[in-house]
Amino acid sequence: MTHSPAARPREAHRRLGFVLVAAATAAMMAGASAPSPFYPTLQEQLHLLPVATTGIFAVYAVALLAALLVFGSVSDHLGRRPVISAAFILLACSVTAFLLADSLALLLVARILQGIASGLLLTTLSAAIADLEAEDDPGSSAAWNTVAPLGGLALGALASGLLLDVMAEPRTLVFVSLTGLYLAFAALVWAAPETSPRAPGVAASLRPHLTLPPAARAGFVSGAPAVFAGWATGGLYLSLGAAIVHTTFGISEHLWQGMVITILAGVGAAAAAVLHRFGARTITIFGTTALALGTALSLLAIGLHSFGLFLAAVVVAGAGFGTAFMGVIRSISPLVEDHERAGTFASLFVVAYTAFGIPAVLAGLLAPVLSLPVTTYAYGGLVTVLAAVAAISRARSSDAAPDKDSTDSGSTDSDASGTGAGAMAASASPARPTQG
Numbered sequence: 001m002t003h004s005p006a007a008r009p010r011e012a013h014r015r016l017g018f019v020l021v022a023a024a025t026a027a028m029m030a031g032a033s034a035p036s037p038f039y040p041t042l043q044e045q046l047h048l049l050p051v052a053t054t055g056i057f058a059v060y061a062v063a064l065l066a067a068l069l070v071f072g073s074v075s076d077h078l079g080r081r082p083v084i085s086a087a088f089i090l091l092a093c094s095v096t097a098f099l100l101a102d103s104l105a106l107l108l109v110a111r112i113l114q115g116i117a118s119g120l121l122l123t124t125l126s127a128a129i130a131d132l133e134a135e136d137d138p139g140s141s142a143a144w145n146t147v148a149p150l151g152g153l154a155l156g157a158l159a160s161g162l163l164l165d166v167m168a169e170p171r172t173l174v175f176v177s178l179t180g181l182y183l184a185f186a187a188l189v190w191a192a193p194e195t196s197p198r199a200p201g202v203a204a205s206l207r208p209h210l211t212l213p214p215a216a217r218a219g220f221v222s223g224a225p226a227v228f229a230g231w232a233t234g235g236l237y238l239s240l241g242a243a244i245v246h247t248t249f250g251i252s253e254h255l256w257q258g259m260v261i262t263i264l265a266g267v268g269a270a271a272a273a274v275l276h277r278f279g280a281r282t283i284t285i286f287g288t289t290a291l292a293l294g295t296a297l298s299l300l301a302i303g304l305h306s307f308g309l310f311l312a313a314v315v316v317a318g319a320g321f322g323t324a325f326m327g328v329i330r331s332i333s334p335l336v337e338d339h340e341r342a343g344t345f346a347s348l349f350v351v352a353y354t355a356f357g358i359p360a361v362l363a364g365l366l367a368p369v370l371s372l373p374v375t376t377y378a379y380g381g382l383v384t385v386l387a388a389v390a391a392i393s394r395a396r397s398s399d400a401a402p403d404k405d406s407t408d409s410g411s412t413d414s415d416a417s418g419t420g421a422g423a424m425a426a427s428a429s430p431a432r433p434t435q436g
Contacts, residue, residue, distance in 0.1 A: 017192030018132040022148040024084065024185045025125045029152030030159075031091065031178045032118065033265070035098055036242070037160045037258045038171060042107070052104055054364030057239075060111040061357030065350060067119025069208040072346025075124040076339050077202035079194050084128065087120035088186035092179045099175035122349050127342040130333065131195035142333070146272035146326045154266035161258030199339065210350060211343025215335040222397045223328030224351055225390035226284050230324035231355040232383050233291045233317055237264050237298075239360035240367070240376055241314075247372055249307045263314045268322025275323055280331035284394045287324025290316055292387035299380045302373065320387070325352070359383075 043053055075083040090113055097110035126145055133141035163170035212220055241260030245251050271290075275283055294317025301309035329348070336344045359379060367375040 013193050014132055015134070017195075018129065018134070018144075020188060020192050021084075021125055021128045021132060022144050024088070024189065025121075025129065025145070025148045026152030026155075027181050027185060028088075028091065028118070028121050028125065029149040030156030031095060031182070032114075033153045033156035033258075033261055034160045034174055034178060035095075036157055036238075036261060037164050037254045038098075038174075041164070042101070046102070046104060046107075048104060051365065051368075054361055056104075056107050056111050057364065058357070058361045059108050060115040061353060061361065063112045063115025064119045064122075065353055065357070066208075067116045068123065068346045068350050068353070069210070070206055071116075071120050072123050072349075073205045073209075073211050073340075073343030074120075074202060075127060075342045076196055077199050077205055079198055080124055080128045080131070080196050081189050081192065081194050083120055083124045084189045085186045087117045087124065088182045088189070091117035091121070092182035092186070095175045095178045095182065099171060099179075119346075119349075123342040123345040126345050128192070128195060130341060131338065132193070140276075142326055142330045143272055143276035145329070146276070146322055147269045150265040150269035150272065150322055154262045154264075154269065157258040157261035157265070158255075161253075161255040161262075164254035196339070196342075205343075210347040211340060212347050213336055213340045213344060216332045216344060219328075219332040219335060220347070222394065223284065223331060225386070225393050226288050226324045226328050227348060227351050228355040229288055229291055229383070229387040229390040230321055231352040232359055232386055233295055234264070234321055235356040235360040236295065236363075236376075236379050236383050237261070237314065237317065238356075239363050240372070240379065243367070243372055244302065244310070244376060245307075248302055248305065249310070251307070259311075260314055263311060264318040264321055267315050267318030268320075271319040271322040272326050276326070280327045281394065281397075282327075283323050283330065284327030285391055287320040287322070287327055288387050288391035288394060290320030291324060292320075292384050292391060294318070294320060295380050295384045295387065299377060299384075302376060324387075324390075 039053060039056075042048070071083075094110050094113035094117060097106055097113060101107045101110055129145050129148075130141045160170070160174055163174060167173070237260055241264075242257040245257045245260060251257065275286065278286075294313050294315070297313035297316060298310055301307070301313050332344065332348075333341075359382070363375050363379050366378075370378075
């Protein structure tokens with residue numbers, strides 16, 4: 001099948017599209033983390049058991065993975081703009097359902113809608129940012145595909161946690177604002193240039209599948225351990241972080257409970273911005289090493305009951321969280337044709353959300369049975385080993401020869417486009433054990 005490349009848009013139009021799509025990515029991620037601080041309150045108001053809150057996250061993860069498998073490459077055939085617009089409308093419906101939720105059934109509907117919309121947006125927004133990268137700033141899309149989503153993730157959790165502490169009932173303000181924002185982006189995206197012309201094969205693309213171009217397979221296999229370790233680490237902090245702050249350190253303010261997400265994502269965004277001009281291999285090794293060290297330090301902080309050390313550990317882990325996935329994408333992206341981009345991203349996100357979702361669901365189920373500390377030590381120990389193995393594996397991989405890993409490198413290694421760890425999209429509201 002031949003794919004006609006899209007005409008290169010005018011520079012001003014391209015820059016407008018780049019800014020618009022990056023802002024849309026940040027908005028999607030803000031909405032992903034915004035519900036997180038509300039879950040303990042909803043659990044109390046609706047008298048939900050811990051297993052129910054775990055189920056709320058599980059259906060989200062299943063819906064998102066299903067969307068990646070079925071719709072992951074659909075924008076390579078229908079175009080980026082129509083897919084982004086439809087997904088934002090669906091996302092607006094999901095946050096409206098969160099606002100109206102007065103039962104477990106409606107919460108489950110909200111999470112399923114959010115999972116499907118997030119699966120569509122993860123691949124399509126990431127591909128659009130890479131498509132619209134400035135020719136005179138190669139590699140910038142890799143940075144923005146990390147900084148924008150992680151920045152949104154941090155701000156969403158921070159804003160919701162703060163509003164919960166200063167307002168009696170902030171849910172209406174948060175979710176009405178998000179609904180309006182998503183509907184606005186559904187319309188505004190049509191002002192961006194279309195970078196993926198319509199192509200035949202859309203019906204065939206809807207069969208559940210993974211897209212992995214032959215040229216990218218070796219890079220995918222060597223980078224998969226880093227992807228898995230990074231998202232498993234994110235799952236640890238996002239699923240158990242707020243409960244640890246509440247039960248282990250005795251802090252009841254929602255702001256500090258949400259601060260784990262804010263620090264993890266915020267530091268991740270900063271690290272990606274600082275290190276994005278280094279080579280892909282260097283970034284990946286740094287990221288996985290920081291993941292292992294930060295997670296190990298967090299377990300030590302829990303044992304010592306030191307909240308200050310715990311926050312410092314989240315800073316270290318966040319630096320790894322923001323860079324490990326970006327390094328893998330930068331090594332693969334130059335090997336992928338434009339019309340294969342969304343499908344390839346979908347394959348990476350399947351690995352990522354499998355690493356994030358399964359341990360997080362198991363943690364939610366096991367914490368009430370084994371206790372929060374035992375579950376945290378088991379989960380954290382596993383993540384530390386995974387990250388360390390990933391770092392060693394990447395350092396010893398066959399492409400470990402010098403790859404111009406210097407900040408002034410102009411090589412293809414630093415010219416790669418891609419997406420970043422920010423794809424954590426909507427994963428910031430995992431199941432939590434009871435915070436009693």
